[in-house]
Amino acid sequence: EVQLVESGGVVIQPGGSLRLSCAASGFTFDDYAMHWVRQAPGKGLEWVSLIHWDGGITNYADSVKGRFTISRDNSKDSLYLQMNSLSSDDTAMYFCARDSTAGGTLGHFDHWGLGTLVTVSS
Amino acid sequence: SYEVTQPFSVSVALGQTATITCGGYNIESKHVHWYLQKAGQAPTLVIYRDTIRASGIPERFTGSNSGNMATLTFSGAQAGDDGDYYCQVWDSTTAWVFGGGTRVTVL
Numbered sequence: 768e769v770q771l772v773e774s775g776g777v778v779i780q781p782g783g784s785l786r787l788s789c790a791a792s793g794f795t796f797d798d799y800a801m802h803w804v805r806q807a808p809g810k811g812l813e814w815v816s817l818i819h820w821d822g823g824i825t826n827y828a829d830s831v832k833g834r835f836t837i838s839r840d841n842s843k844d845s846l847y848l849q850m851n852s853l854s855s856d857d858t859a860m861y862f863c864a865r866d867s868t869a870g871g872t873l874g875h876f877d878h879w880g881l882g883t884l885v886t887v888s889s
Numbered sequence: 890s891y892e893v894t895q896p897f898s899v900s901v902a903l904g905q906t907a908t909i910t911c912g913g914y915n916i917e918s919k920h921v922h923w924y925l926q927k928a929g930q931a932p933t934l935v936i937y938r939d940t941i942r943a944s945g946i947p948e949r950f951t952g953s954n955s956g957n958m959a960t961l962t963f964s965g966a967q968a969g970d971d972g973d974y975y976c977q978v979w980d981s982t983t984a985w986v987f988g989g990g991t992r993v994t995v996l
Contacts, residue, residue, distance in 0.1 A: 814985035875922040
């Protein structure tokens with residue numbers, strides 16, 4: 768059974784940094800691209816970032832470009848999101864999601880974790 | 890940037906048919922995927938590549954995509970079909986785009 772378990776969400780002050788993790792199990796992790804998707808309270812889904820199966824290609828939403836860094840450790844079946852210069856606009860539930868392909872562009876998000884909540888507040 | 894538009898809400902009577910639309914310029918040239926998010930839960934895949942049902946999704950769920958509109962339709966509405974439905978596409982300039990979501994209420 769595919770499982771994605773996010774962790775690392777906390778309450779953090781504006782300007783702070785945070786790293787989220789997503790532990791994957793039940794599938795061959797390095798066969799798939801992975802994404803981060805977020806959802807602000809009471810709002811819709813917003814794609815955040817993609818990383819190819821080997822980490823060689825990454826992509827970011829304009830809203831986080833230059834502040835967030837996605838990475839993965841295939842030896843640990845883990846996905847990460849380093850978040851810097853956080854603001855209240857980054858307050859959201861952060862989901863990791865598996866792409867249906869290794870490259871991500873033509874795929875869909877076929878499995879999602881339950882999410883981890885990041886609250887940016889003073 | 891590419892945008893897709895969904896109605897804010899749709900209501901459907903128990904046992905009837907509901908249709909959720911996802912509008913975007915020339916959306917028929919893109920693959921549209923649909924997700925359902927029930928209250929307090931993570932999204933789950935319902936339809937991918939316009940028409941293909943995800944694993945475990947009953948045949949009463951169908952998708953289509955033509956012109957500037959994609960649709961998700963489900964017949965024989967059940968109480969468990971309620972939630973927020975999101976369409977999603979990939980665009981070369983905007984990357985992955987979600988619609989704003991449609992809140993479906995089964996009456």
